Amino acid sequence: MPQPNDRPDEIDGLLTRFFQAELPDPWPACPAPDEPAARVVPDRTTSWWELPQRFASRLSLALSLAVLLAGAWLLSGSFTGPSVPAVGSGTAAVQPMKVEIHSTTADRNHGRTPGSPNYKVNETLVQPKDGPTQMNIEIIDVGAPPRR
Amino acid sequence: MTATPPPNPGSNGRIGPAHAAEASRRAEFEELYQRHSKEVWALAYARWMNADTALDITQEAFLRLWKQLEAGEPILNPRAWLLRVARNLAEDHAKSAFQRNGTQLPQVMNGVESRQLLPLERMEREEVFVQLREVLDELSTADREILTLRYALEYDTDVIAELLSINSTAVHMRLSRARQRLAERLKARGVAPVS
16 A cells, blocks of 8 residues: 655645644653752743643642631631720720620510410620620520410 | 663662662653653644643653652553553643633744744745644644654554554545645645745
8 A cells, every 4th residue: 555655745745844843853852750850940942841831820729728728717816806986985996895685585476375485585795805706695484474 | 862870879889679670760761751752742732733732741741651650550551551641631731721821722822923034935934834734723633643643753654553543544544635635725725835
């Protein structure tokens, strides 16, 4: 069976010139993978040892994640929220804020479930000057309401 | 060819078994590189039509081969293993190339533009090569593999058939069809091959 190169024509010649021009010349020497110098990013005159793009992108992704985690750690640690000015004081004085909520099941149910236990719930929010917000919940059994 | 440096002898002046194994591994690696690196490059080039990208893929493929050898994992057919790894790496490159370049093809970024004035003949040749590259892009990767092996490495059809695990008749047919298609498309573009 005749080989393609037995009938040279213009396309053959063109393809040969094109692909030969694409072939790196001189051909890069065998790399030494176990030597650190073989993996160093080379100067711009040679592209053979350039650090593949995906390694640079993975490094930047790792750094971004590290910054994100560090930021989250810093924010969740000793962070204290902005100071809450006293109502009506007109100043930005930092004072502990205390919010108390008192409710009873009788108030909540509006007497719809007679015979149900009656509890008193005290909910207190305390925002100290230095420290995390504290929430205290106190449930007091005030006894069952009288039957109707 | 890079000469393998002799292993450092131990304190008693004798080369231990670890050093001998290392030297043997290096020698085997270098031999495989000499034998198959251009083939690996050719397949990677056929996928991306970019010589530098193909070199990066070739480097990565041989780096993985080295890791396999270091790990002591046997490879029954290193040539087939390398070509398979190169094809997979070339496909992986597609994803990262899209992220880097968007919809731009790598070869668009690989312009040969020079600010220096070129001789007329060289300019004409560059223009023909640009047209040829665009027409080659329209072919399938499989056809480009055969063309690259044939015209870059000057392999005959039997060698190409063995490397690609197809029969010689198929290689002949695909080569003939690819050449004909190229000729028609270049003619349609008004491009005449420049000698």
